[in-house]
Amino acid sequence: MLTLVLNTGSSSLRFALYDGSAPEPVTSGMAERLGTPGARLELDLPEQELEIDIPDELHEQALRLAISKLHEHKVLKQQPDAVGHRVVHGGEHFTAPALINDEALQIIESCNHLAPLHNPSGLLGIKVAQQIFPDTPQVAVFDTSFHQTLPEHAYLYAIPREFYSNHGVRRYGFHGSSHGYVAQAAADQLAFPIEQSRIISSHLGNGCSATAILNGKSVDTTMGLTPLEGLVMGTRSGDIDPGLLIFLGEQLNMSIQEISDLLNKQSGLLGLSGQSNDMRTCRKHADDGCHEAAMAVEIFCYRAAKSLAALTVATGGLDTLIFTGGIGENDFRTRARIMEHLQHLGLNIDPERNPNHGKNHRGVITCDDSPATAVVIPTREELMIARLTEQTLHG
Incomplete structure (x- = not known):
């Protein structure tokens, strides 16, 4: 199974291509300091490393350029079988990874206010990937899932409990x-x-x-x-x-x-x-x-x-x-x-x-x-x- 992973952060974009169960990626890369004059794209290709200055470019431009370079260097010779996305906040709606469809996108977007630096950029990564790979299934993996084992005394805030019961106000945890x-x-x-x-x-x-x-x-x-x-x-x-x-x-x-x-x-x-x-x-x-x-x-x-x-x-x-x-x-x-x-x-x-x-x-x-x-x-x-x-x- 050929899986493209996109990890879209607040000022960075990491990506990696995995083939089957191999622990090492076929290729990987990172765009960092996005939105600043020092923004750059780094690609770790099988036989060479590329470093490209992309001053002031944002996530969408960096992702499109990265995919273009993977095609150009014949690293990505076919459509990936799946695209996996890191999504920071799933609220109480997602306690495990989820197949991305219209409903999932709406729910993720409804959590934007909970992670204003990350969820919007994660959604952007999903939508750009859907445009580039329209027939490829895509999965959202949530930062909050690992912390579902927090005990009640660790995740509740000391405010009236109705805010948790009615609005899901609690500690979720990330990364x-x-x-x-x-x-x-x-x-x-x-x-x-x-x-x-x-x-x-x-x-x-x-x-x-x-x-x-x-x-x-x-x-x-x-x-x-x-x-x-x-x-x-x-x-x-x-x-x-x-x-x-x-x-x-x-x-x-x-x-x-x-x-x-x-x-x-x-x-x-x-x-x-x-x-x-x-x-x-x-x-x-x-x-x-x-x-x-x-x-x-x-x-x-x-x-x-x-x-x-x-x-x-x-x-x-x-x-x-x-x-x-x-x-x-x-x-x-x-x-x-x-x-x-x-x-x-x-x-x-x-x-x-x-x-x-x-x-x-x-x-x-x-x-x-x-x-x-x-x-x-x-x-x-x-x-x-x-x-x-x-x-x-x-x-």
Whole structure:
């Protein structure tokens, strides 16, 4: 079965082509920093790598160009048998992957307000793929599905219960495909039974979340009703005092849409640094002496560490801490700073392994005698989506 996987994020587009049960894609690629002058498209073809500057281009143009290049280089010689899509929010409507039809599209669109940075771009990816491959079945795989095992005391907000009963207001959690994959990958790499484990998974990128995984099941997570709750992110504020919303409305006369744009698109690293939503750029400015950029990085690390420590309440302790996502996998300085805050949990960082991202050590970046283990696991959401797409179509 030839499966094309599309993972359309707020400022990025990942794609991969899988053939049958092979764990490695036939080809893959990524468009990042979309909508900015630095936008680029990278294609990992079987015999070469392509890098194409696409300044200011958005998701639709990037996807069309990627498909065109796959045809041009004869990587995609036939129509795929299926297209699998990452969709961030399924609300209470979807507790498992779903075959995409008109009804499913309408329901996904009805959840746009719950994930304003992601669901619209995910829908765009679906609609463009339907135009390019009109006769190919397409499946939506939801970030929220992995967190359906959250207990009631973890997913309910402390507001009148009628808001949950009548409107589905609750904590859903996101990055489910990523957390699910890296937890199992860590168990496989480190040879421990996931059914008897206490894992905290931290997905750190432009979007950030952490999840408490007890015996292989999600039992708590940092994101909530929307992907806005939790950690400091690229442009999202993460946790704030709810009273701030009242203050912005009453004292500054801001509309609901203006407040939404502020917290979703103008905050996080971007708002704190006044420079960029990209950790790499923030670090560069911090190294050059910019106080605001340096403080943005420090707040990012401190808030992440505080949330990771809090999640150990749900697991009753910590065996394994996982770093994944663009920042978690590649920025050893961020990992080191977060773990400095977490030494009381028994995480003794190895100063030689961490800068090498745990290479040659099964991804482990802690010392051999560390009471708890920290490990870098590259996320492979696309592989999980391909497998779930095939399961959905063929049972």
